[in-house]
Amino acid sequence: MSSSYQATAAWAQAADAADPLRAFRDEFLIPPHAGRDSAYFCGNSLGLQPRAVRAALAAELDDWAQLAVEAHFKGRSPWMHYHEYVRDHLAEVVGALPSEVVAMNSLGVNLHLMMVSFYRPTPARPAILMEAGAFPTDRYALESQIRFHGFDPATALVELEADEPNGTLSMAAIERVLAEHGSRIALVLLPGVQYRSGQAFDLKAITELGHRHGCIVGFDLAHAVGNLPIQLHDSGADFAIWCSYKYLNAGPGAVGGAFVHARHARATLPRLAGWWGHDKATRFQMGPEFVPTPGADGWQLSNPPILALAPLRVSLEIFHRAGMARLREKSEQLTGYLEWLVHTQLADVLEVLTPADPARRGAQLSIRVRGGRERGRALFDYLTEHGVVGDWREPDVIRISPAPLYNRHADCLAFAQAVQAWRDANG
Numbered sequence: 001m002s003s004s005y006q007a008t009a010a011w012a013q014a015a016d017a018a019d020p021l022r023a024f025r026d027e028f029l030i031p032p033h034a035g036r037d038s039a040y041f042c043g044n045s046l047g048l049q050p051r052a053v054r055a056a057l058a059a060e061l062d063d064w065a066q067l068a069v070e071a072h073f074k075g076r077s078p079w080m081h082y083h084e085y086v087r088d089h090l091a092e093v094v095g096a097l098p099s100e101v102v103a104m105n106s107l108g109v110n111l112h113l114m115m116v117s118f119y120r121p122t123p124a125r126p127a128i129l130m131e132a133g134a135f136p137t138d139r140y141a142l143e144s145q146i147r148f149h150g151f152d153p154a155t156a157l158v159e160l161e162a163d164e165p166n167g168t169l170s171m172a173a174i175e176r177v178l179a180e181h182g183s184r185i186a187l188v189l190l191p192g193v194q195y196r197s198g199q200a201f202d203l204k205a206i207t208e209l210g211h212r213h214g215c216i217v218g219f220d221l222a223h224a225v226g227n228l229p230i231q232l233h234d235s236g237a238d239f240a241i242w243c244s245y246k247y248l249n250a251g252p253g254a255v256g257g258a259f260v261h262a263r264h265a266r267a268t269l270p271r272l273a274g275w276w277g278h279d280k281a282t283r284f285q286m287g288p289e290f291v292p293t294p295g296a297d298g299w300q301l302s303n304p305p306i307l308a309l310a311p312l313r314v315s316l317e318i319f320h321r322a323g324m325a326r327l328r329e330k331s332e333q334l335t336g337y338l339e340w341l342v343h344t345q346l347a348d349v350l351e352v353l354t355p356a357d358p359a360r361r362g363a364q365l366s367i368r369v370r371g372g373r374e375r376g377r378a379l380f381d382y383l384t385e386h387g388v389v390g391d392w393r394e395p396d397v398i399r400i401s402p403a404p405l406y407n408r409h410a411d412c413l414a415f416a417q418a419v420q421a422w423r424d425a426n427g
């Protein structure tokens, strides 16, 4: 496809007109800039609002107003079962069985809840393997769990250093660290897509490797869910967690998610329990003994936040109609175009850090601005002022993530033209 890319408005418009998913853009509210749609590339941080969210929220507010407590049973979408309404589509997006996923809490909370069950350190095997430079929550959570169990992060937290030139991590590096430390590692926790570099990992290969060394394997899918197709069940991973406000477009602070592999569905793992995780059939007998619902539902603590689940439900319904396979195809095309524009038009200003192999990345390109932090920041501010929305990572990286549900080739071209205009004005 790359040989046919062109850096002209006519070509970009024709490519957008031929896009079978083009109508989905109209289902989103695109933030305006100077009377036009901005070129919004920040779906890796906060996805855009689906138009249908407002009516979905209004419906729940109306049911609350009209029915109050009765809406648990008599609402248009009875609240009693609300978390189940997102289950099937969520399972589709992450490649899991419906019973393996649950929408609940937020990412950080779910990470801790999963670790209560899946991080069971012993003196012989106390350690956790993670990546160096992980998102802060992940490091804080892991370190605090290690301390909570009475171990010392100085020895029990093994951080895997990036070994490739642009700050990415090879499979060989993961193999080496497990060959050296595997027998004392209780848990391997790695990302699906790395938030800074945009590198995608092979969940299945990592899981097989970790299991071969006797480790539990979990994934943080914050930047992977809704970004690329995932086959969580087939990967064999023990657990995974994610948030839903990035590529899943479920709104600021949206309800996150968790995956527990089916082989743990009925395991008597230690867990922190609450009434919503109790066996649904007997939950309202309000007995003193906790009997967990089989599957991921059994990790719920509280009755779900209806007003926060309503946008997730809307969003997942869009994903269901679009389909992850078609979204991925368009995503590779859009990100490929963006990369081509950088290589062919902007190479004197920008350098792509994200792996060039589409199998090793999602939508995001992490782009270094040549010439240092000041210059990078000046370009980033210029882009923001001209309606091109990416995000900034110190010291000199701009992350640009074309989301296939609402971004177009024309947006990628707008990015390139804005960088060119800045270069022409600033030398």
Ligand SMILES: *Cc1c(COP(=O)(O)O)cnc(C)c1O
Residues within 6 Å of the ligand: 106, 107, 108, 109, 135, 137, 138, 191, 195, 220, 222, 223, 243, 256
């Ligand atoms: C976005 C992100 C988080 C955010 O955690 P919250 O609990 O949702 O605030 C955590 N980890 C990673 C890797 C992320 O990308």
